Amino acid sequence: xxxxxxxxxxxxxxxxxxxxxxxxxxxxxxxxxxxxxxxxxxxxxxxxxxxxxxxxxxxxxxxxxxxxxxxxxxxxxxxxxxxxxxxxxxxxxxxxxxxxxxxxxxxxxxxxxxxx
Amino acid sequence: xxxxxxxxxxxxxxxxxxxxxxxxxxxxxxxxxxxxxxxxxxxxxxxxxxxxxxxxxxxxxxxxxxxxxxxxxxxxxxxxxxxxxxxxxxxxxxxxxxxxxxxxxxxxxxxxxxxxxxxxxxxxxxxxxxxxxxxxxxxxxxxxxxxxxxxxxxxxxxxxxxxxxxxxxxxxxxxxxxxxxxxxxxxxxxxxxxxxxxxxxxxxxxxxxxxxxxxxxxxxxxxxxxxxxxxxxxxxxxxxxxxxxxxxxxxxxxxxxxxxxxxxxxxxxxxxxxxxxxxxxxxxxxxxxxxxxxxxxxxxxxxxxxxxxxxxxxxxxxxxxxxxxxxxxxxxxxxxxxxxxxxxxxxxxxxxxxxxxxxx
Numbered sequence: 072x073x074x075x076x077x078x079x080x081x082x083x084x085x086x087x088x089x090x091x092x093x094x095x096x097x098x099x100x101x102x103x104x105x106x107x108x109x110x111x112x113x114x115x116x117x118x119x120x121x122x123x124x125x126x127x128x129x130x131x132x133x134x135x136x137x138x139x140x141x142x143x144x145x146x147x148x149x150x151x152x153x154x155x156x157x158x159x160x161x162x163x164x165x166x167x168x169x170x171x172x173x174x175x176x177x178x179x180x181x182x183x184x185x186x187x
Numbered sequence: 188x189x190x191x192x193x194x195x196x197x198x199x200x201x202x203x204x205x206x207x208x209x210x211x212x213x214x215x216x217x218x219x220x221x222x223x224x225x226x227x228x229x230x231x232x233x234x235x236x237x238x239x240x241x242x243x244x245x246x247x248x249x250x251x252x253x254x255x256x257x258x259x260x261x262x263x264x265x266x267x268x269x270x271x272x273x274x275x276x277x278x279x280x281x282x283x284x285x286x287x288x289x290x291x292x293x294x295x296x297x298x299x300x301x302x303x304x305x306x307x308x309x310x311x312x313x314x315x316x317x318x319x320x321x322x323x324x325x326x327x328x329x330x331x332x333x334x335x336x337x338x339x340x341x342x343x344x345x346x347x348x349x350x351x352x353x354x355x356x357x358x359x360x361x362x363x364x365x366x367x368x369x370x371x372x373x374x375x376x377x378x379x380x381x382x383x384x385x386x387x388x389x390x391x392x393x394x395x396x397x398x399x400x401x402x403x404x405x406x407x408x409x410x411x412x413x414x415x416x417x418x419x420x421x422x423x424x425x426x427x428x429x430x431x432x433x434x435x436x437x438x439x440x441x442x443x444x445x446x447x448x449x450x451x452x453x454x455x456x457x458x459x460x461x462x463x464x465x466x467x468x469x470x471x472x473x474x475x476x477x478x479x480x481x482x483x484x485x486x487x488x489x490x491x492x493x494x495x496x497x498x499x500x501x502x503x504x505x506x507x508x509x510x511x512x513x514x515x516x517x518x519x520x521x522x523x524x525x526x527x528x529x530x531x532x533x534x535x536x537x538x539x540x541x542x543x544x545x546x547x
Binding site for chain 1: 204208230231232233236237238240242329393395397398399400402406412413414415416417422423424425426429437438439441443444445447474
């Protein structure tokens, strides 16, 4: 019985850690324009790239590097999204209110939301 | 002979063990299959001049989808009756016809009544007739500017919530007052959405109207929801503290939200109803935790305008209100005793003082 229990525990541990490592490997960023998902980017796999998101109010240039993503330029007045800098951890997010752009890294973070 | 018997017994044992294991695994997967699976739905949209987000959990995706659509439609409906930027809104109608009784919806009456109540409670530090001042500075728009002193004085003479009266469904303003529910609308709407979601049988949800957050129940993964409080000196999304929240609302006000700079002076969007200028506060931010999100929205603005000393006096006189104040240098945090077990300060450079705790 003890032997059986040990096996079960071991299996649970393997399953748990397997999942943990898989999650770490799949760092996914989502880019939303006006609430609509327009790009899903596997941050650890994809090569460095830059792309521009155009909305009726203006545009934002986004740069992807290994394991991180950032808005590097914007034509809005406050440039809140650019100041946010690199996003690299799960739950990190950046937003450009004027251009209805948001980027977030999927997955559980320490918090469910942040006030502002 | 004896030895081989032993081996057979061992084999039999192993076989039984394996059989039991397989049975258990099957049972577990069957349970996973028949138990209703928790589904998460997230929706993001741009309304009320900000980003609104909804996260709902349930078991039926179609129901959640409908719930999210309803919530978004409801926000638009409220925006259409409250916004000062929409000429056909009920607030615009009231503002367009001064010294006249204007018949409006029960919702508008309720929101105005609440805002007058909070104005009274804070001795006008929160004032829903601040509209003329807001319109003069236009902070948050590309037309933001520093008005002349004479302009400010003139606009300031129009700010007086006491000139607004409500009778039944009739609202009347004085000759010059302009209502602007901007300081309470997000919170007030959040309360209506929370009621609606609960009525619809939602047990777990997070409503985020531009950083004005309310939660229903707990997060499926944790014992509570975990909400970060925006760090006043860091970029949006970075927090200095985490609040464990269940069935409550958390709202933060700070000058970092919206501002513009001219000749190296920073002008922010939280106005002092007594000076007509951006409040010269010695606080960096104010967070209110309350079941009433409208109250949290109005009070965090009012306490920011009051500054540290008056805020501490206010909290001492209103022990039912839970708040987190950050001093201007962001090195000191005041927090009310009711929060001390549900908050974790993450910024280790901040010193914390618990206020209103009789045991200390």
